[in-house]
Amino acid sequence: MALLECVPNFSEGRNPEVIRQIADSIERADGVFLLDVDPGKATNRTVMTFAGPPEAVVEAAFQAIKTAAALIDMAGHQGEHPRMGATDVCPLIPIEGLSMEEAAAWARRLGERVGRELNIPVFLYEHAASAPERRNLATIRSGEYEGLAAKLKDPSWVPDFGPAEFNQRSGATVIGARDFLAAYNVNLNTTSSRRANAVAFDVREQGRILREGNPITKNTASPRYP
Numbered sequence: 001m002a003l004l005e006c007v008p009n010f011s012e013g014r015n016p017e018v019i020r021q022i023a024d025s026i027e028r029a030d031g032v033f034l035l036d037v038d039p040g041k042a043t044n045r046t047v048m049t050f051a052g053p054p055e056a057v058v059e060a061a062f063q064a065i066k067t068a069a070a071l072i073d074m075a076g077h078q079g080e081h082p083r084m085g086a087t088d089v090c091p092l093i094p095i096e097g098l099s100m101e102e103a104a105a106w107a108r109r110l111g112e113r114v115g116r117e118l119n120i121p122v123f124l125y126e127h128a129a130s131a132p133e134r135r136n137l138a139t140i141r142s143g144e145y146e147g148l149a150a151k152l153k154d155p156s157w158v159p160d161f162g163p164a165e166f167n168q169r170s171g172a173t174v175i176g177a178r179d180f181l182a183a184y185n186v187n188l189n190t191t192s193s194r195r196a197n198a199v200a201f202d203v204r205e206q207g208r209i210l211r212e213g214n215p216i217t218k219n220t221a222s223p224r225y226p
Helices: 016-027 054-071 101-119 137-142 147-153 193-203
Strands: 003-006 033-040 046-054 087-094 120-127 173-177
Touching: 003 054, 003 137, 016 033, 016 046, 016 054, 016 087, 054 087, 087 101, 087 137, 101 120, 101 173, 120 137, 137 173
Parallel strands: 087 173, 120 173
Antiparallel strands: 003 046, 003 087, 033 046
16 A cells, blocks of 8 residues: 655644644545644744545645645744745655655646645645756745745746746745655754854755865755755
């Protein structure tokens, strides 16, 4: 039996009713198991994890994206995590009986439906990316929601699916296929945001530019995924 996992990130972490309704839309899909709901108040973002047969998972993902679009207004969104849409990013991860190429095909199928039925600009990333320069999530999300209107006017940033027009309410969504990710937080023994930002710049993949003479010979791998 083929199993696919989905880990969408929604731009709402403070309103429990909105979070509940999005989770309910996932649980209504036959054969899908909602494994985790992880809201964050500071980030104003909730990560949900669910798994099941590919077709059921993609249906649940679409319904969740549709529900988020109806309930979340990005025009007033604020949070500490980079974001560009009500459903900011929606990765698919093959678990069993499914290749990465097949997972990417499901991601494209989902992206096409989201763009066509919900009129949300969709960018594909990682193994589903339409071009090498679009593989990296941080690259796609640069400028965030606030810079999206201008970005969509750039011919090099025509979305893979959906209109090349700014959706003020829902923003844009990034959909793709990727490997498993182990995410973690690090607590620093300081209240200095300057020092915390310095550490983040050093370890993030899209962080500080290395200059000649730096003792570090290569950038440290970091979670470019959500």
